[in-house]
Amino acid sequence: MTLPLRIAVVGAGPAGIYAADILTSKDPESRVDIFDRMPTPYGLIRYGVAPDHPRIKQIIVALHRVLENERIRFIGNVHIGVDLKVDELRQFYDAVIFATGAERDRSLQIPGEDLSRSHGAAEFVSFYDSHPDREQTWDLTETRSVAVIGVGNVGLDVARMLARTADELLYTDIPPHVYEVLANSAVTDVHMFARRGPAQAKFTPVELRELDHSPNVQVLVAPEGMEFDAESQGSLSRSKSLRMVVDLLSEWAMRDPETGPQRRIHIHFLERPTEIRGENGAVVGLRTERQELVGDGTVRGTGEFSDWDVQAVYRAVGYRSEAIEDLPFDTRRLVLPNDGGRVLDLDGNPLPGLYATGWVKRGPVGLIGHTKSDAAETVANLLVDAPDLPRAPQRDPAAIDALLASKSLTVTDFAGWDRLDAHEIAAGRPHSRARVKVSSRAEMTEVASASR
Template structure:
């Protein structure tokens, strides 16, 4: 009899944890459980649809799903179909890889207005998450305020600023792509509370903002001579210094040189949101849509010796997808050390009927076929029942 491990959450950190355990213990039985009928978590629902190279990591995860003792169990929700206690009783260890999917609040007046969207909800809509099928009304949106100085803020600004031709090879939901293309956008403001030397953009993503065909990136040269914090590790200082160089290039650009202008504003803290504008510590700006990109929160899970959080559930919403690999492999070693001291539990399989890997492959096949017909990587199924119908088809 072998040990059984449940991984709750079929995103990158969960798959990397499975990979780390199987490298040392290929005899383990691993069940990867997710509330969605589709695996891959943020790779499918959170990575920007125009960054297909980032999404290619799923090929590695597919190889894991093909292993005989790895089982995908989709459309199972903890609290609805199973309890945490049931998992702990049935499995020798439980890995929590549920991530964080609740948009953090600004804590200012007006953030509950209908034109204020959190980045998770906004990007999930663009990516066809079945919980977020309806997006904001963009038909009269001319000015957008994007609050945040990380890559998610860049994703939101870039996806709104790109032309339909630039998005042609993405897997953005067609309805969302059409809504953005038809919007009368003229200005996007990327707003940071701190100075440019503190921005957490990665260099490639920031530089990409300077290569858009219908949008020009601009900023104020004031403050761009600041030095990155001396207390930062050397790689961080180098990244921030390169960001400052890229921003200096933006400072030489002219607003209005292209149909759409992306303004990078620093040292501007949001104070309040109004019907068609945002109030900052530095003044007011027009804003028909506000997208907050200030981080996420997660749902609670049990804290006990046989429960091992990983990824964002462990460290919070920081880092990129590759960041998860080393951490997940380290957690895998913790799990293996824990199992080494314990005999395997015996008992029946407690998982109710679920969408298995074969069901996911039916969804995948249909989406890719629809994409091929449209000249895209895939056209996603976005309706819960449609996903289940395809997955469960004979």
């Protein structure tokens, strides 16, 4: 008789939770423990999605339902590879699915990136989403004009969060220290720069339109960048969503600046940042080179440079995954090397019992919904392999708990998350807000373990 599967999922973001859900419904005998290095579940839904996207954050309601399944356990505040090695984990589980996501900024690789007030988007996102391990202070008092490099949805979030007034964000879950920083912001102009043309932008129509929703912000598009080559025309004829994006951008390119709104977002296409300029170690400008489309959607430099008077630069050119100790890592694609979710060694051979899903599997692109199909593929392959997977020697769920206790780790569980969740919701109630986030790890674990 084959023993029922015991699986560890590393990462309680959407990819990990969907994997646990699919696994336990396809194989009702299986048991899954989901580990996360944060005391809380939900990954970038909690620490990436912008505070003014409460509708997206509601996805946690469905994910919460998954975690209520008694065959799935949440084990928080355990950093795999640091607190617990992968080899240790494998003593307790027949297979491990890595769903560790992507949390850091990719580099832009231009001079000046290390200047003060040159920020990665992930740093700013972690600040306004109050990630307990990242910056708790931020200074916008000396930045009147800022550059945001990159025209994807993360760039839109950063531009929107810089442009909206603090009072407009008061209904969200931002804690008081984030509100204070935004309330004292000197920002009046946000310039977004794209190397390629409007038909190559990675915006989605809903997120782009949202930029223009605030009465305090006017969105303007520099008309000289609204160029299209043969490939752009082809892309436009194939994609309705792209046509919606380009129609909106074209409408904004015809606008005249208004005096009413306090802040402006300017979108510049076909401008490639070449240097972040500094004085006394801090950003004082951005140099860009004008680009032209060459016909196939790619661009080449024209040799015409512009200097932009900005006091801060936000680089939104993509997130990157980090290597996990004792596991192979594809340093070019910045993912766990894998084939359909089966983790491979650096020679391309499968490593039995190790799987990947979500952003660490396919790179940091795609919305939350995409992590579901990802998880379905990985779990299907795991279940094909399952009959041949050697069973882990230690099968009693209490055994892993005992090991964690012996390491003196302050582990959080699902009931603890419910306590913290209730605490945050209660903190928001007197101010008619959905919640106010706790942003210190010590306080989070204290509240989570309160009545144990």
